[in-house]
Amino acid sequence: MSWILNFYRSAIGKKVVMAGTGIVLFGWITLHMLGNMKLYLGAEAINHYGAWLRVLGSPAFPNSFVLWVTRFLLVIAVWLHIQAATQLTIMNRAARPIEYGRKQDVAATYAARTMRWSGVIIALFVIYHLLHITTGTLHRNFVEGDPYHNVVVAFQQWWVSLIYIVANILLGFHLYHGLWSMFQSLGLNNPTFNPWRRSFATAFAVLITLGNISFPIAVLIGAVHL
Amino acid sequence: MNLTLYVWRQKAGESRGEFVKYEARDISPDASFLEMLDIVNEQLTDSSIEPIAFESDCREGICGSCGMMINGVAHGPSRGTATCQLHMRKFKDGETIYIEPWRARAFPVIKDLVVDRSPLDRIIQAGGFISVNTGSAPEANLIPIPKSLQETAMDAAECIGCGACVAQCPNGAAQLFTSAKVSHLGMLPQGQPERNDRVLRMVTVMEEMFGSCTNYGECEAVCPKEISIDFIARMNRDFIKAAFAGHKDPAMKS
Amino acid sequence: MELNARIPDGPVPLKWEKAKFEYKLVNPANKRKFDVIVVGAGLAGASAAATLAELGYSVKCFVYHDSPRRAHSIAAQGGINAAKNYQNDGDSVFRLFYDTIKGGDYRSREANVHRLAELSVNIIDQCVAQGVPFAREYGGMLENRSFGGVQVSRTFYARGQTGQQLLLGAYQALERQIGLGRVEMFPRTEMLDLVVVDGEARGIVTRDLVSGRIESHASDAVLLATGGYSNVFYLSTNARNSNATAIWRAYKRGAAFANPCYTQIHPTCIPQSGEYQSKLTLMSESLRNDGRIWVPKKQGDNRRAYEIPEAERDYYLERKYPSYGNLAPRDIASRAAKEACDEGKGVGPGRRGVYLDFADATNRLGRPTIEERYGNLFEMYEDITAENPYEVPMRIYPAPHYTMGGLWVDYNLMSTIPGLYVLGEANFSDHGANRLGASALMQGLADGYFVIPSTIADYLAKKLHKKTPPSPEAFRDVENDVRVRTDRLLSARGNRSVDSFHRELGQITWDYCGMSRSAAGLKEALAKIQLLREDYWTNVRVLGGGEEPNQALERAGRVADFFELAELMCLDALERDESAGAHFRVEYQTADGEAKRDDEQFAFVSAWEYQGPEAPPKLHKEELEFETVHLTTRSYK
């Protein structure tokens, strides 16, 4: 096993971990977005879906088992992702102890330059989001087991919608760079498919962001209501 | 043309440095940037001020000696050129120009704009070669090499070791430099026997001194040889493969 | 001083074999007992240092650069010759040998040149094995191009960066040995003197260019691979810092200097654009394959190039040399350009330039072909001059490029000081009075990879049982000399910068000892240089101190040596009453202005021995014997 630790000790190894966990998080966020699409099918559909998630895997596994496994993996992924990001950031800061008096970036995209900010904000958002829509702690009118209600009521408050919209735009930026960067980190490059990497990242960043911000907007304009 | 310069002056490695303002008068737009500094230095010498120390040698973009941050960009505003290939016609009359040395922990300042880039040599020492003693080489045409492969290897091999990639990278990473050598040698048939070992060793030494890559692409944009960050991806792939192979190959553990 | 070239006997093609057999060997276990100092890590130095370390010697390598990879060899563009005959076009070791002797205008040693031609094939093998990405054909085999002055394709190249790739190969081999602890590398360390003990080279005195410390290093042999001295002209195609200090110091410690007046002027460089200019840029000779060289027929013609009708242009190379035309050898093409400009027909600023016109070629081949062949060169030209060569003809002018002269060495590359070896451009060995394109890289690598490893053993083997450490006094004295000199430069505190002196010296040398020389002019130059030199020591202004990084001080020391070297060049040019290769004395030319050699009297190598600061140097002659080739007049008409 020591070789895995050795591998992780190298910066490239950490990048591989970031990419790997990034893929997991990306996969999850995609499914999450698609699942949320059920909002448009009405309360029935989404509440049913929520219930289905809880019984997923049964009877082979106990109820909620698969859900908890997923949650567990997610937590690990987020942990590793953040840990690697933090360690690499420390390493990079140390590599240039004295900053330039003048410095101009000539190629790095805005998204790339703000990965650490967008990442941290997304993480803070997730905490808020869980306290808000999963536990209901921060919800003004939380109904256990009725996500449709919970979401719609929440989004009817403009500032809640705003938090969601901003967070998801940042997520879009994070993915815009991350989904492309991931190929580089994993060494997946090849002249024929290189142009696709950029398109892939752009397309998914846009789709996920648009998908996610469509919910608060739909509620705000009244297209989705109780 | 006339210019206002803010040049980083620092007497020695340990001393404190600062930007000092100089006026450069009557500079021909046909002069190169370094010739402009030569003229300023002549004027400084005339007024008994020590001339600005900066490095250059070939003055045609191949030796990699020259290099400074010009208005916050390594090697200045022209793409695909080293500082010595930059000409004053790229600037406007009356412009203010900030000139600073490369900055990275691995590149300590020696004086003014001169920094120590020997860590790049250390990366090469770690494995940037093919171990073939003089005399033991087989006939040159024994191993055919596809033209396209040779061309790509040459794209990487063109690196002049200037360090601009490190200087410009927000992370102070030397990935472009290292990946260029790893790729050049790792691509050729002659470089195969040491391929895994080479990438593992070079990357290890690189990471002891430099930052890591978050794929900003700044390096590629200032590289005087326009070396592509595709080589960084290639190095990552080689490294990952080698790390796994190394786990299996007992010979590599030592 | 006695010049013994130590050329092995036997027929020319077998001499090297024989020599290698007769050389003494040092057994592997004993090699590490020998300390060898290598000064310089260009092609010659890096290849020598790496190879000697591979063999087991304890090597110390010194460069003034911050890394061995920056040596001036990195700038060579065109390529490297080798008699591989891959093209099946009739090439052979003998033909390469013959072409080089002829190209050198019969002023080089047959034995050395033949060895060089033999080794050329091994160099290519070695470099390919190191991973040098030479150009290839579609089938994967190595490609060749042809180069000026020969009729076969034997030049190997890596884009326009052959020198870079070859140097990186040697540099990487050297770094490997550094990593293994077998070479101790001293970057940013300049050799400022040679230490000779009991008549043998035993070490060097250096200045650490960061701390300014003067230090001594002892060894059993010293190798100088410090490059050429074209920068004596101030403006040249050489790197800014290339200098003659190492070989000049060795000369003053007793090593003979050979043929100092043989300096090559390259015909296709970008002309000077102003006073401030710091160096001249070479444009590859390959441009002459398609470009046509011309000047206006009328003197002082101020019209733009395209306004001058065909009938009023003088395509002077095509006119004078109908069979070689624009591809006439370097010395000839350079002189012809100078003549045209001297007649007032030059173009561009100061009328120091001639046109190199691609209009015809573009019409004939189409722009895409021209772009493919010369695109990057055109870009480089436009970068520098802001003129687009697709639209207006390029302007070119000759510039100092290479120095065939250098320290005298015997067949074993040993100078007249036992234990002091000289490699690469720093020696005088293989190119006679004119070097052919793509042969300097070949020579540097042959010297370093293959010649020195054999010949040095012969010297060291004899030392094994009488190894004595050199006395510290010898070093202290030399260190002292160095300090005194440095202090003198620093304390002059005059009112002129080093560069302004250098520029003036360069101008004198170029005017009187450049492309063409005359006895009267050379005498005038000698007087002028002497005056300027005296002025230099009192009037130079070097700011800052000695115990710190001080670039002006570094330059000041080098320029001081250039003054003395320039005098020796003029002296040598004055002594050689003939024209040969790059040395053109206006008094010795044929009716139609071609160089006139005098084989009766001048088929010798001039080797100058230093006689102290007051006395003029003493000339020794090494007669050249030609067993294998006939001396004929070069004709390119």
Ligand SMILES: Cc1cc2nc3c(=O)[nH]c(=O)nc-3n(C[C@H](O)[C@H](O)[C@H](O)COP(=O)(O)OP(=O)(O)OC[C@H]3O[C@@H](n4cnc5c(N)ncnc54)[C@H](O)[C@@H]3O)c2cc1C
């Ligand atoms: C623009 C240009 C293009 C050329 N193109 C070609 C070509 O296409 N083909 C060809 O065959 N030839 C070409 N040449 C010639 C060829 O490049 C040189 O002759 C050759 O590279 C010289 O190599 P070298 O090893 O002798 O010296 P250099 O490469 O000059 O190396 C000198 C070394 O000595 C060190 N040094 C010098 N003095 C000291 C000192 N006092 N103390 C410490 N270190 C010192 C330097 O640091 C450096 O490492 C070209 C030359 C020029 C200028």
Ligand code: HEM
């Ligand atoms: C505190 C939280 C986070 C931080 C600090 C953070 C930071 C980063 C950083 C620095 C990168 C590397 C970019 C690069 O190397 O080019 C990255 C990549 C990535 N991140 Fe995050 N991130 C965080 C949370 C998230 C979350 C919640 C997701 C998913 C929704 C996510 C998805 C990704 C993806 C897909 C990548 C690409 C992987 C790669 O480049 O190797 N990140 N993140």
Ligand code: HEM
């Ligand atoms: C507008 C967009 C979003 C909507 C409408 C939304 C809605 C929901 C809903 C309804 C739940 C289920 C609550 C439950 O049933 O208990 C949920 C859970 C969750 N969401 Fe979101 N979400 C959005 C965006 C995001 C984003 C951007 C992230 C992360 C980056 C995220 C992370 C999570 C997590 C981690 C859970 C908990 C999952 C679990 O319980 O296993 N969500 N979200």
Ligand code: SF4
């Ligand atoms: S990769 Fe480019 S920028 Fe970096 S050292 Fe090499 S040439 Fe310079």
Ligand code: F3S
């Ligand atoms: S700029 Fe730096 S982050 Fe990577 S792509 Fe280049 S090394």
Ligand code: FES
């Ligand atoms: S001085 Fe050589 S690359 Fe600029």
